[in-house]
Amino acid sequence: MNSCADWNDGAPRIPLPRALPAWTYSHPEMTRLEYERILKPSWQIVCHVNSIAKPGDYVAVELGSDSVVVVRTAQGAIRAFHNVCRHRGARILDGAGNCPGAITCPYHGWSYKLSGELIGMPARESFPGLDRSQFALKPVTSQIMFGFVFVTLSGTPPSLEQIWGNCAAEFAPHRFEEMMPLGPLYTEEWDCDWKIAMDNYLESYHVPIGHPGLFRMFTPDYEDQLNLPTGVARGISWFRERLSSRWSERMYQQWVGRVSQNLPESHRRRWSFYSMLPNLGIDVFPDQMDFFQVLPRGPGKCVIRGGSFALPDDRREMKIVRYLATRINRQVQREDAFLCRRVQEGLASGSYEPGPLSRLENCMLEFHNLLREKIPEARSPHAPARFM
Ligand code: FES
Ligand SMILES: [Fe+2]
Numbered sequence: 001m002n003s004c005a006d007w008n009d010g011a012p013r014i015p016l017p018r019a020l021p022a023w024t025y026s027h028p029e030m031t032r033l034e035y036e037r038i039l040k041p042s043w044q045i046v047c048h049v050n051s052i053a054k055p056g057d058y059v060a061v062e063l064g065s066d067s068v069v070v071v072r073t074a075q076g077a078i079r080a081f082h083n084v085c086r087h088r089g090a091r092i093l094d095g096a097g098n099c100p101g102a103i104t105c106p107y108h109g110w111s112y113k114l115s116g117e118l119i120g121m122p123a124r125e126s127f128p129g130l131d132r133s134q135f136a137l138k139p140v141t142s143q144i145m146f147g148f149v150f151v152t153l154s155g156t157p158p159s160l161e162q163i164w165g166n167c168a169a170e171f172a173p174h175r176f177e178e179m180m181p182l183g184p185l186y187t188e189e190w191d192c193d194w195k196i197a198m199d200n201y202l203e204s205y206h207v208p209i210g211h212p213g214l215f216r217m218f219t220p221d222y223e224d225q226l227n228l229p230t231g232v233a234r235g236i237s238w239f240r241e242r243l244s245s246r247w248s249e250r251m252y253q254q255w256v257g258r259v260s261q262n263l264p265e266s267h268r269r270r271w272s273f274y275s276m277l278p279n280l281g282i283d284v285f286p287d288q289m290d291f292f293q294v295l296p297r298g299p300g301k302c303v304i305r306g307g308s309f310a311l312p313d314d315r316r317e318m319k320i321v322r323y324l325a326t327r328i329n330r331q332v333q334r335e336d337a338f339l340c341r342r343v344q345e346g347l348a349s350g351s352y353e354p355g356p357l358s359r360l361e362n363c364m365l366e367f368h369n370l371l372r373e374k375i376p377e378a379r380s381p382h383a384p385a386r387f388m
Helices: 003-008 028-039 160-164 167-174 194-202 212-217 247-259 265-269 316-347 359-374
Strands: 044-048 057-063 066-072 078-082 096-098 102-104 111-113 118-120 141-145 148-152 186-190 232-238 270-276 280-284 289-296 302-310
Touching: 028 289, 028 359, 044 057, 044 066, 044 289, 044 302, 066 148, 078 141, 078 148, 141 160, 160 167, 167 232, 186 316, 194 270, 194 289, 194 302, 194 316, 194 359, 212 247, 212 316, 247 265, 247 316, 265 270, 302 316
Parallel strands: none
Antiparallel strands: 044 148, 057 066, 057 096, 066 078, 102 111, 111 118, 141 148, 186 302, 232 270, 270 280, 280 289, 289 302
């Protein structure tokens, strides 16, 4: 029998969907439009509420050309501001830390209350008639959802309750709100466009080949998939009955159920992977959870920013299990960085035309369709002349 007929398996030949054209993964105008039209109007995690537990604690995040800082006020509230001084625009805070009492600009020393109001400036008499109330730090729209502070920089996206729908209830047994950071938030530069890193997270078709360790421990999450029309998706990987041949994986498989007795039985035997378009991933394990967001840093480069969180638990066995999970995940992340870099390299070849997508890549297709909807030029096989 001819191989073509085998391949077609008797099904009618309908054209399979394709990925975005290669030029969209390395063009500065695409990156600019993606930021303006897709990332700015979406919800971005800044930190966990317990990452800023004390008055004055803050976390700043760089989002495209913007920087946002989230601060715990003296009254214990959480506020989000543009991290831009109202005097001459200097960036005020970096990374994470504590501002004792007030937020002070490092340039000329304007200082702001933790709630944003301008308190004072050196040589105040040199600003005759200045109305301080007009120069508070500019607020950013924020929302707290399952223990995380999210911000959005433009438009009015649907609320996070609407976006996450029933999926949020799946987090309840893990009590994200009560979790503490297992370490500081990390950022890691990857040599690929942000869309390649996101494409990679959105499909698990690559797991059996690309992540042999994960595949030894888990079933791929092809079966237990949930896909909401709001851009949230979830896949579940179940522990295999058969133990892995590698000691760290085997030990994790054996121990994790025992140390997470607080969870319903079904939650003790799985790793669940959630995504929210355009750029957020949330991984839920019996012993901890993590989030990461993929942020563009110009065409062909991105930053992965994230952190891990867990319920306070001093038991030695839990510490070992968390150590093992972190070790396994670091390996997965190294594998993903390696694979994504190779895609970026391949896309640079003029010979590449987007290949067909599997049904197992349907979340990625949804991501590409969002990009096509918001940036219609992305449908074109070549960069439009006006993009040059
Ligand atoms: S720019 Fe901040 S005090 Fe001048
Ligand atoms: Fe992966």
